[in-house]
Amino acid sequence: MFRQLQAAIVDLDGTMVDTLGDFEIALNRSLADLDLPCVTRALVERTVGKGSEHLIRSVLAHQLALPEVKGLTNVCGARSVENLYEAAWQRYQYHYLAINGEFALVYPGVVEGLQQLREAGLQLACLTNKPLSFAKPLLQAKGLDSFFTHVFGGDSFERKKPDPLPLLKTCEALGVSPKQALMVGDSSNDAQAARAAGCPVVLVRYGYNHGEPVDGVDADAHVDTLTHITQALARLG
Numbered sequence: 001m002f003r004q005l006q007a008a009i010v011d012l013d014g015t016m017v018d019t020l021g022d023f024e025i026a027l028n029r030s031l032a033d034l035d036l037p038c039v040t041r042a043l044v045e046r047t048v049g050k051g052s053e054h055l056i057r058s059v060l061a062h063q064l065a066l067p068e069v070k071g072l073t074n075v076c077g078a079r080s081v082e083n084l085y086e087a088a089w090q091r092y093q094y095h096y097l098a099i100n101g102e103f104a105l106v107y108p109g110v111v112e113g114l115q116q117l118r119e120a121g122l123q124l125a126c127l128t129n130k131p132l133s134f135a136k137p138l139l140q141a142k143g144l145d146s147f148f149t150h151v152f153g154g155d156s157f158e159r160k161k162p163d164p165l166p167l168l169k170t171c172e173a174l175g176v177s178p179k180q181a182l183m184v185g186d187s188s189n190d191a192q193a194a195r196a197a198g199c200p201v202v203l204v205r206y207g208y209n210h211g212e213p214v215d216g217v218d219a220d221a222h223v224d225t226l227t228h229i230t231q232a233l234a235r236l237g
Helices: 020-033 041-047 052-064 067-076 081-099 110-119 132-141 165-174 188-197 226-236
Strands: 007-010 123-127 150-152 181-185 201-204 221-223
Touching: 007 165, 020 041, 020 052, 020 081, 041 052, 052 081, 081 132, 110 123, 110 226, 123 165, 132 150, 150 165, 165 181, 165 188, 181 188, 181 226, 188 201, 201 226, 221 226
Parallel strands: 007 123, 007 181, 123 150, 181 201, 201 221
Antiparallel strands: none
């Protein structure tokens, strides 16, 4: 299976770039606009990975359930996730685009790992649950955009990972079958989508995975850096 690979589909947040700083700053500025308390980085790490809409809804639900906020809400009237969501989403887009990449770092070995994959003759595509309007500027700001022939975001297709549809659509764009496209990610979302689509999958150990160890997630290999992927594939045959 691994000898017939023709492409690699690479996740963004937690796989190529550590964006927790961007998430934390944008979320806390958005929450401040709504007179809600700041969120902790630990909560952000547990919540990212399923798209910005899920992130915002999860954070709002958590903050509204805090005792001090719940008591204030009871006094001032109903404040729910649904009646705050649209305003939160608008403020989040504003703040995120303003700082996109400023508090984010490319993980060690990413550039070298992408170069190795490309030198191995693989086409490269980036597939993330991040909105495309956030993903493309981030890749450009970090000097990673030139590696990819295609970039798809969480709003590029009807459904997001862990649904297999985004991987299947990305394979179509690359002109390869799912078994010829390696999924490279950091979480169970990536692994579940890959398994359902019929793509082999390698996971990095340093990412987010909703705050859980990624070694427990079903994958063909787990690596410490992108530079270890070609070695892992060689061992797998």
